[in-house]
Structures are given as structure tokens and as C-alpha cells.
Amino acid sequence: MTKTIGFIGLGAMGAGMAGSLRRAGHQLQVFDVRREAADAFAAQGGVACASPADAARGADVVISVVVNAAQTEAVLFGDGGCAAAMSPGAVFVMCSTVDPNWSAALEQRLQALGLGYLDAPISGGAAKAASGQMTMMTSGQPSVYERCGDLLDAMAAKVYRLGDQAGAGSKVKIINQLLAGVHIAAAAEAMALGLREGVKAEALYEVITNSAGNSWMFENRMAHVLAADYTPLSAVDIFVKDLGLVLDTARASKFPLPLSSTAHQMFMQASTAGYGREDDSAVIKIFPGIQLPTKPESQS
Known part of the structure; x- marks a missing residue:
């Protein structure tokens, strides 16, 4: 089933992951701090957005592939952040390498806003991301997997489900x-x-x-x-x-x-x-x- 996806971060890994989702037939609304990266992606299919909030509006799932926890905080809660723009029940998929305790706390913060959260760090390098062959180390509630599991499978050859609470991934x-x-x-x-x-x-x-x-x-x-x-x-x-x-x-x-x-x-x-x-x-x-x-x- 086609989903609308907000995708934030089109770097070495993110661009390949977003491409895998596009090939799977999903509709992407993309944002990157380098506007030219978002425009280049959208030229092949998708919509380039001016902020994380714009990318998140109307999306079933928002996927964030940025460097660290501070950037993830900015994506969610900074100026033009996506948390306030996400639809009730939408899922935020966090793919950065972060402190596990911070990730567990973020799950609680987003649940309080009526949003789902998946702790989903990635590995494999740019080439495997581009071919949909990377690895995802994930943890989150079963209901979250029900809403985004097909997207994980489109991006990765191996999706490990490591627990029912954020932090294990x-x-x-x-x-x-x-x-x-x-x-x-x-x-x-x-x-x-x-x-x-x-x-x-x-x-x-x-x-x-x-x-x-x-x-x-x-x-x-x-x-x-x-x-x-x-x-x-x-x-x-x-x-x-x-x-x-x-x-x-x-x-x-x-x-x-x-x-x-x-x-x-x-x-x-x-x-x-x-x-x-x-x-x-x-x-x-x-x-x-x-x-x-x-x-x-x-x-x-």
C-alpha cells in the first residue's frame, strides 16, 4: 500500500534510503538543509520541502537520517520542526547513532504528543543504502511496526527487531x-x-x-x-x-x-x-x- 513519507536528511545514507522508498512506490516529501539535495531528489520523483514541518504534514511516517541527537532534536522541536506538524498517530523513525537513554526518553516524549516512535539506527554504508541492502537495528512497540514495517523492509535487507521499547536498537x-x-x-x-x-x-x-x-x-x-x-x-x-x-x-x-x-x-x-x-x-x-x-x- 502506498504511503506518504516525510524524509529528512539526504546525505550519503539518507539519499539511498529515500531512493529505495521511491522505487517501492511511496510518495516522498523530502527535506535537507542543502536545498539543492532536496531539489535533485525531487526532480526524479517526490516533493522538495522548505522545512521538516513541511515534509511531515500529511505523512504517515517521518524518517530522520541526520548525524546525532542534537540534530534530531532540531528536526523535531526546533524552528520549523516536524513534531507539531505530524498527524496524530503518525510514526517518527529515528535512524541516527545516539545515546540509548536519550532514545528511550524520546519515545516517551513523542508518545505524550500522540505520536509513534521507532528507534532504528542503520549500518552498511552508502552503497548498501542505495541498493536497499543495509541493516537496521530497531526497537519499538508492536503497533509502531504495524504502521511502518513495510517501509523498513523496502530500505534494508536485514531489519532486526530487538525489543518492544526504544533504546535496544x-x-x-x-x-x-x-x-x-x-x-x-x-x-x-x-x-x-x-x-x-x-x-x-x-x-x-x-x-x-x-x-x-x-x-x-x-x-x-x-x-x-x-x-x-x-x-x-x-x-x-x-x-x-x-x-x-x-x-x-x-x-x-x-x-x-x-x-x-x-x-x-x-x-x-x-x-x-x-x-x-x-x-x-x-x-x-x-x-x-x-x-x-x-x-x-x-x-x-
């Missing part, structure tokens, strides 16, 4: 981010050591990606290093934030996370050195005394 997501951040940091450390020891970067990459030491993050992110392409698909500062959330969660229960703490410091160092908006593989730039691969002159 966000807990699993930050654990995923723990591993992702540690794996990127470890991959950068390994590549840096290889460069320091005079191993050819391409040869090291070939061997590791066909050996037991490989990880998805090594294979994906060290390819960026080899190409000397630090265009931010996921930026260093994303992991400053996400590993910070991991540590905050563990700190509340006095749970030790030695590897996460070290990885967080590595991303902090990279950010402080001026690489915060570069691709997260730029964490390799913190290592001294190495010569990183460079782009061929024809590409520079």
Missing part, C-alpha cells in the same frame, strides 16, 4: 560502532607499521585481504588510503562522537573498554590535527615517520 548500534571504530584504528595501525617497515602498501593490502588478519574495515578503508582519497563517506569526527557514546554508556555502569578508549583517543588526535572532516581512514595520518600513498599526478 541504539544499544546494539553503539556496540557495532565500538567494533567499527576499533577495526578502523587497528587497520590504520597495521598499514602504518607496514609503511614504516618499507613494505609496499599495495602488496600488504593484497596479502592481508586474503589472510586471517583481514576485516571488512581493513579491506574497505585501507583501499581509501591506497587511493589517497580521504573524501568523507564517514568522517573522523563521526567516530569521535560514536566512540564517545560507547564510552559514556560503559562509564555509567563502570565497565572497562580499553580498546575503545585507545581508538577514541586516536580519532581525537586525528581530529585535533585537522582531519576531523576527512574520511575516517585519515586516522592513519596520526602516525609519524611514514610516507602515505599519493595520488598519481594526473589525478591530483
